[in-house]
Amino acid sequence: MTRIPLMRNIAVVCSLSFLGTIGFAQDKPLKKDLKFTVIPKNINNPYMVIQSGGATDACKELGIEGKVVGPSETGASAQVPYINTAITQRQNAILIAANDPNALVPYLKKAMSQKISVVTLDSDTAPEGREIFINQASAEGIGQSLVQTLAKQIGSSGDFAILSATPNATNQNTWIKYMQQELKKPEYKEMKLVKIAYGNDEDQKSFTETQGLLQAYPNLKGIISPTSVGIAAAARYISTSPYKGKVALTGLGTPNQLRQFVKDGTIKEFELWNPADVGYLAAYAAAQLASGNIQGKEGETFAAGKLGTRTVGKDGVVLLGPPTVFNADNIDKFNF
Amino acid sequence: MSEGQSSTRRLVRRVSWEAILALLLVLALVGGAVLNKDFLTAENWANLLANFTEIALMALPLSLIVITNEIDLSVASILGLSSSLLGALWQYKLAMPLVLVTCLVAGALCGWLNGFLIVRFRLPSLAVTIGTLALFRGFAYIILGDKAIADFPSEYAEFGIGVVPNTFIPTPFVLFIVLALIFWILLHHTTIGRRIYAIGGNPTAARFSGINLNRLKLLLYVASGLISALAGIVYTFRFSSSRADNGTGFELSAIAAVFLGGVTVQGGKGTVTGVVLSLLLIGIINNMLTLADVASEILRIVTGSLLIVSVLLPNLIAKTRESWRLMRRQREIARLGSAS
Numbered sequence: 001m002t003r004i005p006l007m008r009n010i011a012v013v014c015s016l017s018f019l020g021t022i023g024f025a026q027d028k029p030l031k032k033d034l035k036f037t038v039i040p041k042n043i044n045n046p047y048m049v050i051q052s053g054g055a056t057d058a059c060k061e062l063g064i065e066g067k068v069v070g071p072s073e074t075g076a077s078a079q080v081p082y083i084n085t086a087i088t089q090r091q092n093a094i095l096i097a098a099n100d101p102n103a104l105v106p107y108l109k110k111a112m113s114q115k116i117s118v119v120t121l122d123s124d125t126a127p128e129g130r131e132i133f134i135n136q137a138s139a140e141g142i143g144q145s146l147v148q149t150l151a152k153q154i155g156s157s158g159d160f161a162i163l164s165a166t167p168n169a170t171n172q173n174t175w176i177k178y179m180q181q182e183l184k185k186p187e188y189k190e191m192k193l194v195k196i197a198y199g200n201d202e203d204q205k206s207f208t209e210t211q212g213l214l215q216a217y218p219n220l221k222g223i224i225s226p227t228s229v230g231i232a233a234a235a236r237y238i239s240t241s242p243y244k245g246k247v248a249l250t251g252l253g254t255p256n257q258l259r260q261f262v263k264d265g266t267i268k269e270f271e272l273w274n275p276a277d278v279g280y281l282a283a284y285a286a287a288q289l290a291s292g293n294i295q296g297k298e299g300e301t302f303a304a305g306k307l308g309t310r311t312v313g314k315d316g317v318v319l320l321g322p323p324t325v326f327n328a329d330n331i332d333k334f335n336f
Numbered sequence: 337m338s339e340g341q342s343s344t345r346r347l348v349r350r351v352s353w354e355a356i357l358a359l360l361l362v363l364a365l366v367g368g369a370v371l372n373k374d375f376l377t378a379e380n381w382a383n384l385l386a387n388f389t390e391i392a393l394m395a396l397p398l399s400l401i402v403i404t405n406e407i408d409l410s411v412a413s414i415l416g417l418s419s420s421l422l423g424a425l426w427q428y429k430l431a432m433p434l435v436l437v438t439c440l441v442a443g444a445l446c447g448w449l450n451g452f453l454i455v456r457f458r459l460p461s462l463a464v465t466i467g468t469l470a471l472f473r474g475f476a477y478i479i480l481g482d483k484a485i486a487d488f489p490s491e492y493a494e495f496g497i498g499v500v501p502n503t504f505i506p507t508p509f510v511l512f513i514v515l516a517l518i519f520w521i522l523l524h525h526t527t528i529g530r531r532i533y534a535i536g537g538n539p540t541a542a543r544f545s546g547i548n549l550n551r552l553k554l555l556l557y558v559a560s561g562l563i564s565a566l567a568g569i570v571y572t573f574r575f576s577s578s579r580a581d582n583g584t585g586f587e588l589s590a591i592a593a594v595f596l597g598g599v600t601v602q603g604g605k606g607t608v609t610g611v612v613l614s615l616l617l618i619g620i621i622n623n624m625l626t627l628a629d630v631a632s633e634i635l636r637i638v639t640g641s642l643l644i645v646s647v648l649l650p651n652l653i654a655k656t657r658e659s660w661r662l663m664r665r666q667r668e669i670a671r672l673g674s675a676s
Contacts, residue, residue, distance in 0.1 A: 043631070067629060069629055069631075071632055072631075075577075075581075076484075076575065077571075077575035077577055077579075078632075081632075085626050085629075088374045088377065088380045088383060089374055089627065100577060102486040102487065103484075103576045105576075106493060106576060110497075167482045167483055168486075
């Protein structure tokens with residue numbers, strides 16, 4: 001008689017402690033007094049400001065001293081001095097949105113050799129230059145859905161152009177690659193990509209590049225701009241030009257910047273994710289790396305605060321989730 | 337007799353500028369060490385020296401040009417042109433030594449163009465080099481467009497970011513040390529140097545004493561182009577990135593260093609020592625501010641202010657000296673007058 005309750009008790013205790021270890025396995029303690037440096041692509045970029053803000057919010061939650069430093073122009077060489085300063089200041093982790101996949105690798109390798117954890121977010125470097133990359137959404141998914149959105153708006157036929165950021169930006173080129181792959185499908189055979197223009201993530205340059213595109217290609221039916229600076233500048237130009245409503249504009253942008261253009265019809269639909277979440281997740285990943293709790297290997301899991309438990313995928317990539325589509329119906333629900 | 341006195345006084349004035357720079361340098365070093373515990377580390381000094389290597393290289397021939405009362409604002413554009421040429425040629429997989437020589441020759445040709453226009457047509461160097469600033473940068477864009485080339489062979493990339501073993505001296509900085517010595521010997525211990533001062537101090541007298549101004553100025557511009565191209569190569573390997581817009585704006589930092597180094601706007605005065613000291617000073621100040629996480633725009637304010645101060649200060653000092661001299665003379669006259 002006493003054996004059964006004992007067995008039951010043993011079973012209960014065993015299963016509870018088993019569940020307990022699963023729960024606590026992701027809650028390994030963090031090192032104290034960690035210091036992080038967040039290096040965006042450029043500091044006066046509204047998207048980057050939101051993203052870096054998410055990272056510093058996470059740092060505050062974790063009791064980490066985090067700061068945001070970066071160049072005012074989007075060049076890889078402009079980011080190098082900040083990486084070097086972070087090494088000299090003996091930071092524990094560098095969170096960086098890379099302006100170039102290769103140019104930064106020697107410097108990031110130097111950082112890693114000094115026991116500084118390196119996490120890339122938004123725009124990756126070659127895998128040997130970092131331990132974890134926070135990818136906002138699957139690159140293939142972004143490329144496919146952007147082409148699909150534009151095709152819907154121009155009836156899957158006509159010339160269109162892409163207004164990108166800087167010619168080297170890793171994320172831009174990856175998304176463009178998947179866009180071109182998607183275009184090879186038979187349902188898009190009437191659609192032609194006539195030009196890829198570069199606005200360098202600078203408002204003024206993106207504006208003039210949009211002007212140039214519309215003047216050089218009078219038959220242009222649409223523009224995809226997978227950069228929040230580019231799409232905002234293009235929208236600004238198109239909404240005050242005779243092309244409004246005639247040339248479809250879509251891409252990646254923030255709701256706050258594009259709300260007026262959705263309301264006045266310049267843009268029907270565009271996509272994004274929450275950039276703050278990207279920064280937030282990056283900081284949590286970096287905290288675990290810097291504390292030695294994970295190494296960035298496939299299959300490792302870690303707790304990411306309000307974003308729940310996350311798993312490291314292949315090549316050290318951590319995916320945030322699917323992109324959100326914004327249009328006139330839902331744009332007022334978001335505030336970033 | 338009075339000439340001897342005034343030339344010693346002039347010598348004292350010259351030494352003072354470099355002495356002031358040396359004093360400021362010491363103050364900056366102390367300040368840097370006190371304000372930031374990471375300032376005196378080998379790691380930091382490697383970064384500090386590496387960060388201004390290209391500007392330092394360009395400032396050397398530039399200071400000689402300014403002493404002859406000319407200027408060269410196209411140095412940063414030649415840097416960019418050399419960098420984009422390097423990337424473009426490397427894309428065709430030519431042998432790297434050949435590519436490097438081609439870039440240097442291209443830089444020398446650019447310098448020759450500057451010199452030719454200035455000397456042959458007696459055009460003001462400010463106007464010519466502003467024009468070539470745009471022209472050469474334009475060539476850089478034609479050669480490479482918006483692209484960036486990044487895959488250079490590892491031994492060159494390591495040269496760019498490495499240090500001399502067991503020291504904190506970046507390997508490219510060694511080039512600067514060697515060239516600084518060469519220019520120091522050239523300017524202060526050869527007749528060519530004497531002639532450079534003569535051209536700046538009194539061009540007419542120099543011409544009548546048989547100095548070939550045209551040839552010397554042309555040579556200086558060719559040297560400036562050559563060394564700017566070298567700076568372009570160093571920059572490209574340091575960042576493993578060949579882009580048409582590399583080095584944009586560097587000419588301002590180079591000019592600031594030259595003027596802060598004691599080379600006067602009117603020409604005819606200045607030393608290589610002064611320019612080296614001012615380069616170090618600006619480098620240290622920039623480094624201190626970067627360690628304190630000051631934004632890069634504020635660093636530009638610092639460079640600009642130093643440039644203004646370095647041009648304004650000799651002017652003010654000369655004016656105050658002149659008015660003191662006048663006061664002293666008036667007092668002497670008054671004294672002599674009352675004595676008789």
